[in-house]
Amino acid sequence: MPKNQWSQLTELLHKQSHAGDLEKLLMILLAPEERDSIATRLSILKALLDGKQSQREVAAGLGVSIATITRGSNNLKSLEEADKQFLIKQIGISE
Numbered sequence: 001m002p003k004n005q006w007s008q009l010t011e012l013l014h015k016q017s018h019a020g021d022l023e024k025l026l027m028i029l030l031a032p033e034e035r036d037s038i039a040t041r042l043s044i045l046k047a048l049l050d051g052k053q054s055q056r057e058v059a060a061g062l063g064v065s066i067a068t069i070t071r072g073s074n075n076l077k078s079l080e081e082a083d084k085q086f087l088i089k090q091i092g093i094s095e
Contacts, residue, residue, distance in 0.1 A: 040064060042091065044072035049084075049093045 016022035026035065040062060047058040048069070055069045076084065 040068075041072060044069055045076065045087065046091050046093065048073055048076055049088055049091070 013022065013025070016025055030038070043062055044058060044064070047053055047061075048055070053061065055066060055073065059066050059069045079087070
């Protein structure tokens with residue numbers, strides 16, 4: 001995705017001052033499969049950061065493949081520590 005398209009999207013999302021408006025916008029913009037995919041990615045990242053389950057347990061619990069978990073794990077590994085800490089704070093994981 002070209003950077004200007006990504007910037008347009010993030011600016012549009014940022015303009016939404018009410019949670020209901022943001023949810024409505026996302027419902028309009030994203031197909032059900034895309035919403036499910038994003039929600040699943042969040043669950044994967046949260047479980048991996050929490051560290052209470054193995055990757056296989058996370059995969060089984062969420063009904064996804066190990067490859068999907070591995071992509072999430074690789075994404076986390078590629079983050080700079082500051083970005084990882086930002087994510088942990090945003091999703092409410094206590095270390």
